[in-house]
Amino acid sequence: LRIDWGTGSPLGRKLSSLGGHADDLDILLQAVVRCVVVATHNNVIREDDSAAQASLLLAGTTCSYKRKEDGARSILSFQHPGDFCDLHRYVRSEQGSAIGIQALTDCTIAIIDYQEMDRLLSYPSLASVLWRASMLEVAIYRQRLTSRSHGTALERVAHLLCEQLARRDAVGIYDPQLPISQIDIADATGLPPVDVNRTIQIQRSLNVLSAMTHAIEVVDRNQLAGIAKFDDRYLDISKLASKWAVQIERTRN
Amino acid sequence: LRIDWGTGSPLGRKLSSLGGHADDLDILLQAVVRCVVVATHNNVIREDDSAAQASLLLAGTTCSYKRKEDGARSILSFQHPGDFCDLHRYVRSEQGSAIGIQALTDCTIAIIDYQEMDRLLSYPSLASVLWRASMLEVAIYRQRLTSRSHGTALERVAHLLCEQLARRDAVGIYDPQLPISQIDIADATGLPPVDVNRTIQIQRSLNVLSAMTHAIEVVDRNQLAGIAKFDDRYLDISKLASKWAVQIERTRN
DNA sequence: CGTGCTGTTGAGGACGATCAATGACGGTGG
DNA sequence: CCACCGTCATTGATCGTCCTCAACAGCACG
Numbered sequence: 009l010r011i012d013w014g015t016g017s018p019l020g021r022k023l024s025s026l027g028g029h030a031d032d033l034d035i036l037l038q039a040v041v042r043c044v045v046v047a048t049h050n051n052v053i054r055e056d057d058s059a060a061q062a063s064l065l066l067a068g069t070t071c072s073y074k075r076k077e078d079g080a081r082s083i084l085s086f087q088h089p090g091d092f093c094d095l096h097r098y099v100r101s102e103q104g105s106a107i108g109i110q111a112l113t114d115c116t117i118a119i120i121d122y123q124e125m126d127r128l129l130s131y132p133s134l135a136s137v138l139w140r141a142s143m144l145e146v147a148i149y150r151q152r153l154t155s156r157s158h159g160t161a162l163e164r165v166a167h168l169l170c171e172q173l174a175r176r177d178a179v180g181i182y183d184p185q186l187p188i189s190q191i192d193i194a195d196a197t198g199l200p201p202v203d204v205n206r207t208i209q210i211q212r213s214l215n216v217l218s219a220m221t222h223a224i225e226v227v228d229r230n231q232l233a234g235i236a237k238f239d240d241r242y243l244d245i246s247k248l249a250s251k252w253a254v255q256i257e258r259t260r261n
Numbered sequence: 262l263r264i265d266w267g268t269g270s271p272l273g274r275k276l277s278s279l280g281g282h283a284d285d286l287d288i289l290l291q292a293v294v295r296c297v298v299v300a301t302h303n304n305v306i307r308e309d310d311s312a313a314q315a316s317l318l319l320a321g322t323t324c325s326y327k328r329k330e331d332g333a334r335s336i337l338s339f340q341h342p343g344d345f346c347d348l349h350r351y352v353r354s355e356q357g358s359a360i361g362i363q364a365l366t367d368c369t370i371a372i373i374d375y376q377e378m379d380r381l382l383s384y385p386s387l388a389s390v391l392w393r394a395s396m397l398e399v400a401i402y403r404q405r406l407t408s409r410s411h412g413t414a415l416e417r418v419a420h421l422l423c424e425q426l427a428r429r430d431a432v433g434i435y436d437p438q439l440p441i442s443q444i445d446i447a448d449a450t451g452l453p454p455v456d457v458n459r460t461i462q463i464q465r466s467l468n469v470l471s472a473m474t475h476a477i478e479v480v481d482r483n484q485l486a487g488i489a490k491f492d493d494r495y496l497d498i499s500k501l502a503s504k505w506a507v508q509i510e511r512t513r514n
Numbered sequence: 515c516g517t518g519c520t521g522t523t524g525a526g527g528a529c530g531a532t533c534a535a536t537g538a539c540g541g542t543g544g
Numbered sequence: 545c546c547a548c549c550g551t552c553a554t555t556g557a558t559c560g561t562c563c564t565c566a567a568c569a570g571c572a573c574g
Contacts, residue, residue, distance in 0.1 A: 074407060077490070082411065084403050099396045135388055142395040143352045149402035150337050154327060156409060157451025158335065161530065189552065198410025200531055205554060222538080222553065237330070414562070443521065453563060458522060475521065475570085 013037055018179035019066060022090030025178055028137040035131060039124040046111040053094050055108035060122040063093040068115030069187045073108050073195070083196035086172055090179045092141065098125055113187045147242045164197050165207045166236035173226060174240045185225040266290055271432035272319060275343030278431055281390040288384060292377040299364040306347050308361035313375040316346040321368030322440045326361050326448070336449035339425055343432045345394065351378055366440045400495045417450050418460045419489035426479060427493045438478040
């Protein structure tokens with residue numbers, strides 16, 4: 009794969025937004041045993057997968073999901089380039105988390121063996137980055153909980169879109185078109201697909217989403233953020249880089 | 262305060278369930294500058310608080326909350342003895358997270374300055390414990406999201422109760438009576454108080470909750486878990502202690 | 515003995531859930 | 545090139561649950 013995985017890549021941006029150094033990127037990339045390409049709709053990790061390796065999304069979009077008793081897919085979160093897909097498996101190891109990862113588009117995945125992960129943790133800077141990645145995930149889930157409980161279907165869908173856009177911004181992806189189907193949104197919000205469709209048509213009629221395509225294409229982000237009551241500060245961990253950079257230096261000595 | 266904060270205490274149990282050593286407890290307790298008692302309904306952390314110190318709950322129950330535009334309280338999570346109240350503030354530092362912490366009962370809180378926190382992170386074992394605490398929080402939120410989106414009001418309330426009981430079990434608290442009001446449950450689930458009340462009366466009529474008291478007292482946990490479709494494995498990070506203990510030893514050398 | 519908070523009960527309306535069916539698009543194979 | 549198929553998107557109609565408003569009861573404070 010002759011692609012640039014340097015500091016300008018989504019992964020590089022992700023690490024630096026979490027307070028990592030340029031070094032960290034190198035160390036991480038050297039731990040990669042191989043890269044694989046997973047085609048749309050295929051599994052990156054099966055729900056019963058127990059391979060002792062972690063998956064790092066380099067390109068494409070995936071979702072983590074669980075199955076309900078009736079077999080329906082329930083989407084827990086989306087992953088964008090630079091995100092780890094399955095850190096939870098690493099920490100919780102064998103006991104099948106029953107969480108699967110599915111590719112929503114063609115994806116490029118970097119594989120890192122758990123042995124290498126163990127070694128990576130001995131770098132304080134990388135350990136901090138991983139901790140902060142988890143804290144960011146907590147913040148994302150927390151925000152989703154509040155938006156999901158309170159508020160209408162329209163708000164919830166709008167919030168989900170805002171979150172994805174903001175997270176993609178953070179890693180340098182500015183495509184206004186999201187690689188997510190209405191059914192994905194339904195499974196992620198817990199709304200029936202028909203209701204998702206109706207909220208989307210409302211947004212199209214408001215010129216928030218493009219009416220020229222069946223895809224999800226955002227044309228008015230400000231209005232979208234207004235509908236969602238979206239406050240992107242909860243994602244903005246980048247403000248901390250300065251504080252953390254200092255602290256990491258101290259820790260290293 | 263002449264209470265035992267040893268390995269048998271909630272904090273001790275919490276640390277060991279996250280794979281910490283007996284050493285870790287000592288190190289952590291030595292970092293405490295002082296303990297304070299906060300009375301019921303008072304704030305442990307104000308929403309605009311910017312004190313450079315972290316709060317560790319030793320006894321009592323608290324909730325973390327946000328305010329909605331209309332001023333209504335939205336409960337994000339509950340904390341039980343052994344939990345950190347506001348690690349998010351430490352990581353996200355100054356920029357007021359707008360998250361407050363309120364005491365639901367009289368609480369005993371240990372205060373640790375950020376300077377000390379920085380120092381604590383230089384112990385790989387403690388750093389791992391904190392990371393795993395965050396991962397556990399992620400797992401909790403994830404589970405809440407699925408239970409909240411799918412499922413009836415009864416299911417959501419039952420799930421919330423199960424989660425609290427299970428988390429209290431994990432730190433050695435087996436009181437069947439939860440120190441939580443119906444209004445707290447309403448603010449935590451996003452349901453109106455009247456609906457919470459109705460679900461609770463259903464559970465009382467099913468002999469899942471005690472009908473002898475106005476408090477929330479669980480008398481049939483199995484049935485409650487059945488109603489909630491509760492699978493406590495997601496909280497069961499204790500299974501990892503063995504794996505992690507090995508790894509920490511390695512990291513230390 | 516008030517006052518305020520929590521809990522309890524009732525009735526009405528709104529939103530989302532469910533079921534059913536059709537339309538649009540991309541791929542595959544004849 | 546067209547027919548076929550599956551997936552996703554769209555539309556309509558009905559039903560149930562949850563949300564809202566309103567009022568009252570129990571209990572703990574001062």
